[in-house]
Amino acid sequence: MDWVIWLEWVLKGLILCLLLLTGFAYLTLYERRALARIQIRVGPNRAGPQGLLQPIADAVKLIFKEELTPAKVYKPIFLLAPVLTVVPSLIIAAVIPLGTSFMLFGREINLYVADLNVGVLYLASIASIAVYGIVLAGWSSNNKYAMLGGIRSSAQMISYELSLGLCFVIAILLGNSMNLNEIVDAQRGMWFAVIQPAGALVFMIVTLAEVNRAPFDMPEAEQELTAGYHAEYSGMKFALFFMAEYQKMIVICMIAVTLFFGGYREFWFLKDTFFSVDAVWKIGSWQSQAWFLGPIYLLLKVVVLLFFMIWIRATWPRIRYDRLMAFGWKVLLPLSLLLAFITATGILLAQELNNQLFFWSIPVLSIISTLVAVAFIYRDLRRKSHGRF
Amino acid sequence: MNSDLIVFLVLSLVAIATALGMVFSRNAVYSALYLVLNLVTVAVFYLLLGAPFIAMSQITVYAGAIMVLFLFVIMLLGAESLVPSKALPWQKPLAIALALVLVVEAVYLIISRAQPGLAITAPDASVNTMENLRAMAMELFNAYLLPFEITSILLLVAMVGAIVLTKQEKVGKGS
Numbered sequence: 001m002d003w004v005i006w007l008e009w010v011l012k013g014l015i016l017c018l019l020l021l022t023g024f025a026y027l028t029l030y031e032r033r034a035l036a037r038i039q040i041r042v043g044p045n046r047a048g049p050q051g052l053l054q055p056i057a058d059a060v061k062l063i064f065k066e067e068l069t070p071a072k073v074y075k076p077i078f079l080l081a082p083v084l085t086v087v088p089s090l091i092i093a094a095v096i097p098l099g100t101s102f103m104l105f106g107r108e109i110n111l112y113v114a115d116l117n118v119g120v121l122y123l124a125s126i127a128s129i130a131v132y133g134i135v136l137a138g139w140s141s142n143n144k145y146a147m148l149g150g151i152r153s154s155a156q157m158i159s160y161e162l163s164l165g166l167c168f169v170i171a172i173l174l175g176n177s178m179n180l181n182e183i184v185d186a187q188r189g190m191w192f193a194v195i196q197p198a199g200a201l202v203f204m205i206v207t208l209a210e211v212n213r214a215p216f217d218m219p220e221a222e223q224e225l226t227a228g229y230h231a232e233y234s235g236m237k238f239a240l241f242f243m244a245e246y247q248k249m250i251v252i253c254m255i256a257v258t259l260f261f262g263g264y265r266e267f268w269f270l271k272d273t274f275f276s277v278d279a280v281w282k283i284g285s286w287q288s289q290a291w292f293l294g295p296i297y298l299l300l301k302v303v304v305l306l307f308f309m310i311w312i313r314a315t316w317p318r319i320r321y322d323r324l325m326a327f328g329w330k331v332l333l334p335l336s337l338l339l340a341f342i343t344a345t346g347i348l349l350a351q352e353l354n355n356q357l358f359f360w361s362i363p364v365l366s367i368i369s370t371l372v373a374v375a376f377i378y379r380d381l382r383r384k385s386h387g388r389f
Numbered sequence: 390m391n392s393d394l395i396v397f398l399v400l401s402l403v404a405i406a407t408a409l410g411m412v413f414s415r416n417a418v419y420s421a422l423y424l425v426l427n428l429v430t431v432a433v434f435y436l437l438l439g440a441p442f443i444a445m446s447q448i449t450v451y452a453g454a455i456m457v458l459f460l461f462v463i464m465l466l467g468a469e470s471l472v473p474s475k476a477l478p479w480q481k482p483l484a485i486a487l488a489l490v491l492v493v494e495a496v497y498l499i500i501s502r503a504q505p506g507l508a509i510t511a512p513d514a515s516v517n518t519m520e521n522l523r524a525m526a527m528e529l530f531n532a533y534l535l536p537f538e539i540t541s542i543l544l545l546v547a548m549v550g551a552i553v554l555t556k557q558e559k560v561g562k563g564s
Contacts, residue, residue, distance in 0.1 A: 118441045
């Protein structure tokens with residue numbers, strides 16, 4: 001039976017990669033169409049019905065584009081950087097549970113690639129090495145603009161990783177586990193986004209910075225840095241950076257869903273109904289556990305979160321760099337520290353005093369602290385509206 | 390030969406090769422990258438010993454945070470292509486002597502400890518559970534609370550020192 005397990009792993013990994021690649025292709029279309037709608041345009045709608053074949057046309061174009069390798073680049077690193085950017089964005093998805101399990105050929109197939117006991121730490125470590133691709137791309141291009149982009153991204157990602165880690169801590173505390181499956185199971189009764197709404201909000205903001213999306217897309221700010229870290233890349237190598245960015249968007253939304261929005265589970269108030277992933281569906285003599293609802297729910301939630309990311313890109317201007325760093329260090333870090341503290345204290349008090357009232361003080365206090373943080377920003381911006389943050 | 394041993398041997402080779410590569414690279418960025426590979430290899434060693442928590446922490450802290458800062462500084466200062474300055478005359482003999490002492494010590498320890506009962510074995514599977522994490526935290530914050538806090542104060546002092554050293558004088562900025 002040993003080789004069957006290997007086969008299962010390989011197949012699962014392959015399917016996950018293919019899913020992410022398809023997701024990347026259609027996310028570009030989704031983004032362009034949604035952006036167009038927000039800006040009262042139509043967007044790409046010529047290739048195929050509703051533009052559905054547009055990603056294929058783009059892929060063909062990118063493959064046949066000329067690839068330039070500038071003469072003065074550090075060649076091995078220059079070639080390695082796109083790969084180092086794509087690989088973390090793919091392997092980070094391995095620990096995310098996509099659903100419960102189903103039976104196939106008498107074997108129980110679990111809908112995740114790896115069931116890691118330190119799943120959340122795995123996410124943190126892969127997220128932290130994801131920065132190498134961008135930094136090395138910037139450096140190896142031997143171009144001032146590209147290097148500035150790379151350096152910006154490394155400073156930005158390290159600064160925001162602290163808050164990201166603290167948001168992970170919130171989810172770990174609430175789920176009482178570092179295993180993502182157990183965290184999802186712990187959200188059967190209530191999503192963590194309801195218990196800790198401010199934590200979920202901070203997580204969403206921080207992930208925008210981690211994947212270098214607007215309004216935090218400093219590494220590629222085009223009016224200051226031409227195209228930032230990928231200024232010297234062309235053809236398929238550029239497409240790999242593009243691919244990595246969009247896959248990171250998908251994956252980071254999957255992580256947000258898993259940690260705060262119930263993962264592959266239904267809304268908490270539907271937990272014992274027909275729509276639950278634990279329900280058993282009976283149609284005539286056919287009877288099955290509703291495992292297939294898991295991936296569907298996950299997909300729907302991810303699509304909604306992705307829309308928020310696109311929406312933010314369409315409506316918000318880019319933040320100035322010093323303000324971005326000040327926001328990360330002076331606002332998000334203390335706030336997320338406070339949120340982790342509130343969460344831990346609330347859980348501990350509720351356990352020790354056996355009083356659920358303390359548990360519900362977590363959302364109240366965290367919303368209050370977020371409002372205080374917003375008030376501080378507002379006051380600071382009013383006091384010196386054109387100076388430093 | 391069991392598979393763990395093969396993995397261990399291959400990993401050891403990688404670890405040694407990357408360590409040598411780090412030392413002998415002419416370019417500081419390549420050195421830093423070799424060091425990253427080395428740290429990741431060590432993390433895989435921890436995994437092999439059944440300690441995923443430490444392995445993941447190793448990658449997050451060393452490969453993910455500290456080495457990125459190293460790269461950051463190397464790139465920002467443009468130090469990757471510095472011409473190596475003349476080495477101090479006493480540096481080479483001293484380095485060789487110290488390295489020899491280290492090798493002798495290591496060999497002595499390995500020989501003296503290489504008895505069946507004393508060999509380091511992988512910890513049992515209970516390391517992998519949340520309970521173990523809790524036990525580790527309990528140990529850290531009860532038995533080793535003072536060293537832990539002192540470490541944090543040390544880091545704080547280093548941080549304050551860095552800020553004081555780099556803070557610009559505000560005099561004459563009023564113009």
